[in-house]
Amino acid sequence: MDINIIQQKWNTLNINDRERHSDDVDLIVDKLANNRLLTLQGKLSRRFLNSALVGVFGPISMILLNEDVQFSPLCFWLYMSFFVIMIPANIYMSRRARNLNLSLCTMVEAVESIIKFKRRITTMIVFGWIFMLPVLSILFLDLAQLFNESALWGAIIGGVLGLIIAVYRIVSTYRYIKEMKEMFED
Amino acid sequence: MKTSDIKEKQFLQTIKDYEGVLKRVCFMYSSPSAPFEDLYQEVLANLWNGIDSFRGEAKISTWIYRTAINTCVTWHRRNSRHHGGVPIDAMIETICDENDIETRQNLADIYMLISRLNPLEKAIIMMWLDQKSYEEISYVTGLTHRAVATRIHRIKIKLKDDAG
Numbered sequence: 172m173d174i175n176i177i178q179q180k181w182n183t184l185n186i187n188d189r190e191r192h193s194d195d196v197d198l199i200v201d202k203l204a205n206n207r208l209l210t211l212q213g214k215l216s217r218r219f220l221n222s223a224l225v226g227v228f229g230p231i232s233m234i235l236l237n238e239d240v241q242f243s244p245l246c247f248w249l250y251m252s253f254f255v256i257m258i259p260a261n262i263y264m265s266r267r268a269r270n271l272n273l274s275l276c277t278m279v280e281a282v283e284s285i286i287k288f289k290r291r292i293t294t295m296i297v298f299g300w301i302f303m304l305p306v307l308s309i310l311f312l313d314l315a316q317l318f319n320e321s322a323l324w325g326a327i328i329g330g331v332l333g334l335i336i337a338v339y340r341i342v343s344t345y346r347y348i349k350e351m352k353e354m355f356e357d
Numbered sequence: 358m359k360t361s362d363i364k365e366k367q368f369l370q371t372i373k374d375y376e377g378v379l380k381r382v383c384f385m386y387s388s389p390s391a392p393f394e395d396l397y398q399e400v401l402a403n404l405w406n407g408i409d410s411f412r413g414e415a416k417i418s419t420w421i422y423r424t425a426i427n428t429c430v431t432w433h434r435r436n437s438r439h440h441g442g443v444p445i446d447a448m449i450e451t452i453c454d455e456n457d458i459e460t461r462q463n464l465a466d467i468y469m470l471i472s473r474l475n476p477l478e479k480a481i482i483m484m485w486l487d488q489k490s491y492e493e494i495s496y497v498t499g500l501t502h503r504a505v506a507t508r509i510h511r512i513k514i515k516l517k518d519d520a521g
Contacts, residue, residue, distance in 0.1 A: 172470065174513045180463040181486040184381065196372055199398055203405040204365045210402040211431070273427040274407025274420065277499025278480060281427040354477040 212271050219265035226261065229254040240317060246309045253306050260295055267291065282351050293344050300337050304330060368405060375421050378487070380452055382422065384464070385471050385479055386429035393451050400428045415496050422484060423497040430476045445469070470516050481505065482512050 202208040209217065230251050237247060267288060273281055311326035372379070383400060387393040403424050411420055449464050471479055477498065484494045491502045498505065 172466075172516065174516065177467065177470065177516060178486055180467055183463055184377075184460055184467070195394075196376075196401070197369065199401050200365060200369050200372070200405070203402060204361055208398070208402055210406065211399055213402075272407055272410065273403050273431065274424040275410055276427065277423070278427055278430060278477065278497060279499030281431060285431050354475045 212268050212273075216265045216268035219261045219268060223258045223261035223265065226254050226258045242313050243309070246306075246313045249306045249309055253302055256302070257295075257299060260299075264291065264295065279355065282354070286348050286351055289344050289348060293341050296337055296340060300334065364408075368408060371408075371417065371421075372401065372404070375418060378418060378421060379425055381487075382425040382429060382483060384448070384452055385468065385483060386426075386432070386476070387448060388472075391429070391432045393448060396429055396432060399432065400425045403428045415493070419489065419493045419496055422489070422493075426480045426497060430480070474512065474515065478508065478512050478515075481508050482516070485509055485512075 199208065233242075233247065233250050236242070242250075271284055271288065276284065307326055307330055311323045314326075315323040379397065379400060383393055383396040387396055404421065407424055411417070414420075415423075445465050445468060446461075448468075449461050453461050453464060455461075471482065474482065480498060481494055484497060489497075491505050494500075494505045495502055500508070
């Protein structure tokens with residue numbers, strides 16, 4: 172189709188139908204003014220913050236349990252270290268998500284920011300899994316000694332399922348990054 | 358009147374002044390995985406959050422274009438370009454009066470053509486069709502003037518080949 176015909180069709184587009192959507196716009200703006208609507212970045216930021224807050228219960232529960240159950244020192248300190256590292260990591264990611272302002276950057280910068288952000292999330296997932304596997308292994312070995320073998324098998328199955336999900340997320344993130352980068356190639 | 362009420366009133370007026378631009382951008386980037394209503398809401402939210410930091414370094418229409426396109430591009434999902442069997446009529450119904458047959462047909466034709474472009478190409482061609490200058494397109498995309506000109510040339514060839 173000739174570009175002039177496309178231009179003509181474009182010029183005749185009239186989708187400024189105020190009657191159709193004006194109530195919706197008023198409602199959305201009212202929610203924004205009252206902080207009752209979050210952007211995608213806002214929701215993502217909150218998700219990381221919630222993970223950090225929930226993570227606080229990890230060390231607390233270990234300290235309380237350890238008074239009765241007596242985990243091995245290796246298990247106790249590895250478990251605590253995991254949360255000491257991952258809680259601030261989630262807070263950091265929450266702030267990065269919140270500070271991404273799409274109105275202040277060009278499209279190139281927006282895409283680069285998203286790519287960097289997704290890479291950071293993937294790094295956090297990979298690091299989290301590499302750290303978590305020995306923590307879980309030792310924890311459930313301790314639990315198997317204290318209780319029975321089914322705890323250990325449960326951990327192995329859970330770990331394998333979690334790994335599959337993590338690998339799938341990593342692969343889909345890199346596919347997304349590849350596609351975004353290809354846009355800017357000559 | 359409170360400051361927040363003034364901001365809300367001014368923002369609403371701005372949105373209504375540029376509603377056509379916003380709807381065109383959101384529609385052209387919409388797909389089953391990125392519905393028009395969700396994109397439109399997200400764009401409004403980003404405009405609201407960013408309006409206090411706009412210092413008049415460009416025209417307000419160009420700034421709105423930039424925010425809307427950045428928002429739509431960051432919603433981009435892997436399958437959003439492959440539309441075999443996508444119910445375009447259903448998508449058009451959400452934004453267009455059912456009696457405006459000419460607009461509906463033109464929207465469908467343009468959507469089918471532009472949907473084959475990548476998100477960057479969509480942004481460039483939409484702004485070019487809206488007769489934005491190379492400078493404005495550079496402001497939005499971050500590409501140099503020369504890169505914008507080259508891309509426009511290639512997009513025109515691509516659209517001509519795709520449409521037959």
